[in-house]
Amino acid sequence: METSSAAALLLKKQLIELQKSSTEGFSAGLVDDSDLFKWDVMIIGPYETFYEGGYFRAILQFPKEYPNRPPVMKFTSEIWHPNVEKNGVVCISILHEPGDDQYGYEDAGMRWLPIHTIETILISVISMLADPNDESPANVEAAKQFRDDYNGEFKKRVRACVRKSQEF
Amino acid sequence: MTAEADPMSHDDNVIAQMDQISKDIANKSPLVSEPEPVENLKSEYTQNHGFLAKIEHLTKSYSKIRRVRGDGNCFYRAYAYTLFDACKRDAALRDRVFKKLDTTLAWLVQLGMPSFTTEDFHDTFVETLKNHCDSGTYDSLMETFNNDGMSNYLVVYVRLLTSGQLQQDSDEYLPFVEGLYKDMKEFCDKEVMPVDREADHLQIKALTECLSFPLKLVYVDRSEGGPTELVIPDGSSPDVSLLYRPGHYDILYD
Numbered sequence: 001m002e003t004s005s006a007a008a009l010l011l012k013k014q015l016i017e018l019q020k021s022s023t024e025g026f027s028a029g030l031v032d033d034s035d036l037f038k039w040d041v042m043i044i045g046p047y048e049t050f051y052e053g054g055y056f057r058a059i060l061q062f063p064k065e066y067p068n069r070p071p072v073m074k075f076t077s078e079i080w081h082p083n084v085e086k087n088g089v090v091c092i093s094i095l096h097e098p099g100d101d102q103y104g105y106e107d108a109g110m111r112w113l114p115i116h117t118i119e120t121i122l123i124s125v126i127s128m129l130a131d132p133n134d135e136s137p138a139n140v141e142a143a144k145q146f147r148d149d150y151n152g153e154f155k156k157r158v159r160a161c162v163r164k165s166q167e168f
Numbered sequence: 169m170t171a172e173a174d175p176m177s178h179d180d181n182v183i184a185q186m187d188q189i190s191k192d193i194a195n196k197s198p199l200v201s202e203p204e205p206v207e208n209l210k211s212e213y214t215q216n217h218g219f220l221a222k223i224e225h226l227t228k229s230y231s232k233i234r235r236v237r238g239d240g241n242c243f244y245r246a247y248a249y250t251l252f253d254a255c256k257r258d259a260a261l262r263d264r265v266f267k268k269l270d271t272t273l274a275w276l277v278q279l280g281m282p283s284f285t286t287e288d289f290h291d292t293f294v295e296t297l298k299n300h301c302d303s304g305t306y307d308s309l310m311e312t313f314n315n316d317g318m319s320n321y322l323v324v325y326v327r328l329l330t331s332g333q334l335q336q337d338s339d340e341y342l343p344f345v346e347g348l349y350k351d352m353k354e355f356c357d358k359e360v361m362p363v364d365r366e367a368d369h370l371q372i373k374a375l376t377e378c379l380s381f382p383l384k385l386v387y388v389d390r391s392e393g394g395p396t397e398l399v400i401p402d403g404s405s406p407d408v409s410l411l412y413r414p415g416h417y418d419i420l421y422d
Binding site for chain 1 (some may be wrong): 281282284285286288289293316317318320321324328357361363
């Protein structure tokens, strides 16, 4: 379809680019070689955080209006984090649709822009893991633990996910 | 199977619903329409005498209006459309615009735009404009600008050029937004680059300066008197006119 051909081309170029250079902290490829709009990514838990040692897998699903609209990112590995919904959907500002205020961000941070790449998205997600935003949580329970019981229940839940993620 | 149990199905539903909404809008109004008589605007304002009087004035100087879809991109899309159209007809303008465009990729990357995607938008814009100037027709231009993917690609590149100019000349522009944004980069990230952000005077001035392709804005609102005309940048002599009604831009023809 013509509408998605520019999008498909841009995704294909990124695939080639990501395959030829090594990246720090993540890997990314297609779920199925025939579908450029569905990516399988793996994020390595950042060092010196509770997520260290984890290999978290996720699906990046691009809409056919990409790059005008952002992809949805959803962890398929279990992950406990204030900005990840319990069903795995990642809620960070750069993945928000333009004009989408469903999470009540006052200071919206940087929203989705067509110039974002898979690499900039994943770098933002890694930085989200290292530095959760408990002001606008997607997982209220995790946010509450993050604030009130950081080294107790929060750490325990996160480390359990890390162990699970290593079992492949 | 419930939506909870199948994690992707909820998103698929949301995506499908959004697609349907966009399709509904697309069916109602093309991204760039065929021109129609300026008189047609009167039917939209039968209850509003301030507007009606201005549209009456407008019909004396302009015969046709080309509507552009009100999706937050209308200024950028209208501007790009008129630029393509004008470059095809005006060789001097074409040379000037291509000369400028050749410098813009390195310039934008130097200003901190991500090279990978910027290059993609730049190459598409230049190639599409070149194709239009070489062998394009009115119909192919309409097709290009009404193809969602392509049309939006062109819009992204003019947004990038706008951001570049604003950041390059931030000494000139920052005083207008100071206090609201910490710097010009933040202004651009929030008010220029997002796909739904409509252009205001600052963005229009920056873009017309970047491409040295000026325009005349004709304001129609509720105020008394005839339409207000504004040439951007000051002192230039534009060949194209855009109609501005609060929150929306369309293209006007003599």
